[in-house]
Amino acid sequence: MIATIANAFSVPEIRRKILFTAAILALYRLGAVVPVPGVDVDAVKSVGDSFNGSNILGFLNLFSGGGLQNFAIFSLGIMPYITASIILQLLTVAVPTLEKLQKEGEVGQQKITQYTRYLTVALAAAQSLGFVFLFRTIGNQSGESIVGTLTFGKLFMIMVTLTAGCTLLMWMGELITQRGIGNGISLMIFASIVAGLLPGVQAWWTNPDQVFVVMMPFIALAVIVGIVFIQEGQRRIPVQYAKRVVGRRMTSGGSTYLPLRVNMAGVIPVIFAASIMAFPPTIGELSQAQWAQDVSAFFNPNGWAFIVGECFFIFIFTYFYTAVTFNPVDQADNLKKYGGFIPGVRPGRPTAEYLDRILARLTFPGAIFLAVVAAFPTLLFNQTGANFYFGGTSLLIAIGVALDTVKQLEAQLMMRNYEGFLK
Helix, strand or coil: CHHHHHHHHCCHHHHHHHHHHHHHHHHHHHHCCCECCCCCHHHHHHCHHHHCCCCHHHHHHHHCCCCCCCCECCCCCCHHHHHHHHHHHHHHHHCHHHHHHHCCCHHHHHHHHHHHHHHHHHHHHHHHHHHHHHHHHHHHHHCCCCCCCCCHHHHHHHHHHHHHHHHHHHHHHHHHHHHCCCCHHHHHHHHHHHCCHHHHHHHHHCCCCHHHHHHHHHHHHHHHHHHHHHHHCEEEEEEEECCEEECCEEECCEEEEEEEECCCCCCHHHHHHHHHHHHHHHHHHCCCCHHHHHHHHHCCCCCHHHHHHHHHHHHHHHHHHHHHHCCHHHHHHHHHHCCEECCCCCCCHHHHHHHHHHHHHHHHHHHHHHHHHHHHHHHHHHHHCCCCCCCHHHHHHHHHHHHHHHHHHHHHHHHHCCHHHHC
């Protein structure tokens, strides 16, 4: 990987893309420490301990890169956009109009993207309103006046600032995708997680449990190796192409393979599941009512309800997103159209059924793996009593995004360097 990065900097175009991506991520990190206007910065810092640990505030603070703890202009992070994407993808299956737009190719996808942006702004506005009252409640409980006298003008100004910050992040993420390297939204989440690397190392090193201090590097290494192994695992379906006439030329047949990854959905199910499971505890944190406190305690990220719910949604979104990204019927039709077939399987519907059966068998262990990795660190730390900054969800997202980004970087290099092919 180091050699790949070194080679990338030797290509001017790729170097510009990498520097552009780094500059956007640096601006993102800068916005995570600049507080919104109208708040008491000292009072925000005094209640900073409420956003550390494994509670829901710490969970949301992790995905905002510490922006929530600072009540910064990027406090919302990119989570409203992810939530909007979840809603639109679910509606695409249920609403015929959206399903029709999805099948219209690039034009339809642009329309769905536009709807996602509008929904992101609405969700960001609603979430910013909740965060204002959340900080006010936390400040009142600790005796600190974070937002001071909350007038309509101040409330409106803070809401506009937070909503504009989320909208700006959405635009910055799309810029990275278009002009940089990798997926911009995923890289922003990756940057948010990696920003807590030093606090995480410090929490590990200063932990009073010496057994945990010694065993933690080996556990983390084993989890990382397992994630990489499953993320790179694939089932190669052999495909044979027959000779056929195209115009006046005879094309020679050949053999290749159709790669089906064990975890074809990547880290998307984990991000989706974490977004949904963060919603009920957030509602509980915004109110002092007894039922709201019960909801917050029931869906605590270290509790069984949160773990079971997260695993459940990981299973659902793994199958759902795999079905969205890979359609066996369309794949079988494409193979038949271009004269390809799987040895021993008839073209057309039998090929689609064969691919669907193989994909279902591959997706099941992939979903189990995602659920286990997401839940295992939390269960382990609950049993040992030790607390660490990173969880299984954070590791899955960070490693998955890093692998995908390196692959895209290698693909960019391969497009500009054919030396290995000529040899």
